[in-house]
Amino acid sequence: MTTTVRAIGAAAEGAKMAPMDIVRRTPEDTDVRIAITHSGICHSDIHTVRGEWGDRPYPLVPGHEIVGTVLEIGSAVTKYKVGDIVGVGVIVDSCGECDNCVNKDENYCTGPVGPRLTYGEAEPQLPGQVTQGGYAQEIVTTENFVYRIPEGLDLAGVAPLLCAGITVYSPLKHWGAGPGKTVGVVGIGGLGHMAVKFSHALGAHTVALTSSPEKVALGTSLGADEVLVTSDKEAMKGARQKFDLIISTLPGDHDMNPYLDLLTLDGTYVIVGAVNDMTQPFSLPKLMMRRRSIAGSQIGGTVETQEMLDFCGTHNIVADVEVIKADYINEAYDRVVAGDVQFRFVIDATTI
Numbered sequence: 491m492t493t494t495v496r497a498i499g500a501a502a503e504g505a506k507m508a509p510m511d512i513v514r515r516t517p518e519d520t521d522v523r524i525a526i527t528h529s530g531i532c533h534s535d536i537h538t539v540r541g542e543w544g545d546r547p548y549p550l551v552p553g554h555e556i557v558g559t560v561l562e563i564g565s566a567v568t569k570y571k572v573g574d575i576v577g578v579g580v581i582v583d584s585c586g587e588c589d590n591c592v593n594k595d596e597n598y599c600t601g602p603v604g605p606r607l608t609y610g611e612a613e614p615q616l617p618g619q620v621t622q623g624g625y626a627q628e629i630v631t632t633e634n635f636v637y638r639i640p641e642g643l644d645l646a647g648v649a650p651l652l653c654a655g656i657t658v659y660s661p662l663k664h665w666g667a668g669p670g671k672t673v674g675v676v677g678i679g680g681l682g683h684m685a686v687k688f689s690h691a692l693g694a695h696t697v698a699l700t701s702s703p704e705k706v707a708l709g710t711s712l713g714a715d716e717v718l719v720t721s722d723k724e725a726m727k728g729a730r731q732k733f734d735l736i737i738s739t740l741p742g743d744h745d746m747n748p749y750l751d752l753l754t755l756d757g758t759y760v761i762v763g764a765v766n767d768m769t770q771p772f773s774l775p776k777l778m779m780r781r782r783s784i785a786g787s788q789i790g791g792t793v794e795t796q797e798m799l800d801f802c803g804t805h806n807i808v809a810d811v812e813v814i815k816a817d818y819i820n821e822a823y824d825r826v827v828a829g830d831v832q833f834r835f836v837i838d839a840t841t842i
Contacts, residue, residue: 491516492616496842497626498816499551503541507819509842512551512622514630515615522570522636523562524578526842529624530555530649530811531835533680533741534764536823538610543766546610553624554580554608555649557639558839567633575639577799579652580789581605582621582631594793596635625819627842637796640803647808650680650834651799653789654809658685658737659798660790661760662692665735669693674736674752676720678705678712681739681762683833684809686712689737691805697733699749720748731755731780739763743770746784750776758783809834815841 492513499510517523535552537543556578560570570576584591585601599605603612608631609623623629639648658681667673673694675685682698689696690713697716698709709717718729726748733752738744741763749759750772757780761768776782790798802808810833814822822835 493628495627497551497622498819498842499549499622499625500539501549503539503546503548505539505548507539507625507823510549510551512549512626513616513619514628515613517562517564517630518615519564519566520632520634521564521630522560522567522576522633523628523630524556524558524576524636525561525628526556526558526624526626526839528557528646528649529553529626529837529839530653530809531819531822531826531837532650532653533826534653535623536826537764547620550610550620551622551625552609553626553837554578555652555654555836556608556624556629557645557649557652558629561628563633569633570636570638575645577637577639577648577652578608578624578629578631578635579637579656579795580608582608582635594791596791597789624839625816625837625842627839634792637792637799640800643803643806644808646811646813646836646838648799648802649836650684650809650811651802652795654680654834655684655688655802656790656795656798657681657762657787658739659688659801660794661737661762661785661787662688662735663794664787665758665760667692667694667735671695671734672697672732674699674718674733674749675714675739676736676749677739677763678709679739679741679829680809680831680833683712685737685739686714687807688801690714691801691807697729699736726752733757735760737762741765743768745770746772747776750782750784753780753782755780756782758785760785760787762787811836813838817841
């Protein structure tokens with residue numbers, strides 16, 4: 491059994507986003523059916539539907555920053571009830587059996603298909619169909635990948651937490667951001683503005699790094715204790731060996747060497763921006779002489795994602811967003827590519 495719902499998707503690679511009908515499975519025993527109220531636009535949505543990340547099945551409905559209200563639950567669901575405000579992120583299932591899944595690092599699932607993404611992957615419950623994302627009226631998914639949204643938070647601002655938020659929260663926690671640590675955030679965009687907010691709330695001395703002098707006031711307004719303008723050579727020289735951790739949210743290939751100089755002994759440069767390949771060489775002695783590391787991180791597991799949301803509830807943290815109607819998606823995509831958004835677009839899904 492299936493249900494037909496309205497959605498906004500791409501009929502083919504590179505096609506404009508347009509209204510379409512998709513099917514959702516009838517909730518099974520452990521499933522939750524959700525009426526979507528808000529769906530964030532992630533740059534990865536654009537890369538995917540435009541064919542920039544390889545072949546994808548079409549038609550395709552993107553969206554993995556999803557907030558809504560529980561409409562229906564399966565007979566075995568224990569965590570949620572009808573009417574609860576919940577979220578769904580980048581992953582909707584995993585093998586549940588590998589060591590990483592057992593340790594609640596489902597984002598690093600090593601099972602046969604790895605973590606099942608919210609859109610564009612085979613959906614076993616609907617043979618011949620693929621998972622379709624959150625630019626839609628409803629979604630159905632297993633309760634283990636549904637998250638409770640704390641009361642009092644702006645729901646439009648919550649949506650990007652399900653991807654952008656957890657993408658930066660996870661490495662901040664993993665590498666020990668907190669009191670006594672100096673944390674740098676490279677880039678003050680969709681990911682970077684969340685990293686600054688989280689790092690500040692975690693108690694770290696937080697430094698926003700930007701190449702644009704005009705963004706100094708913006709960085710400070712987000713909670714940065716300092717803003718370092720990377721185009722200022724003297725300022726960069728004076729900041730050498732002062733950072734315990736640097737989170738890079740830069741979305742493209744870049745020269746890491748100036749940032750490696752900023753790391754102290756045992757400092758780590760963590761890449762979370764959506765970079766296909768880093769091709770620019772870096773100096774190995776810069777790592778060896780200070781026991782520095784370059785690392786990567788990818789979203790977060792279920793326990794950590796709920797922890798992040800609860801942390802946001804405690805500290806009243808949400809993303810800064812511009813809410814749009816569904817008929818503005820194509821214009822929003824063009825503005826994201828042009829860097830003309832502060833900081834995330836969120837679709838009012840009730841307009842789909």
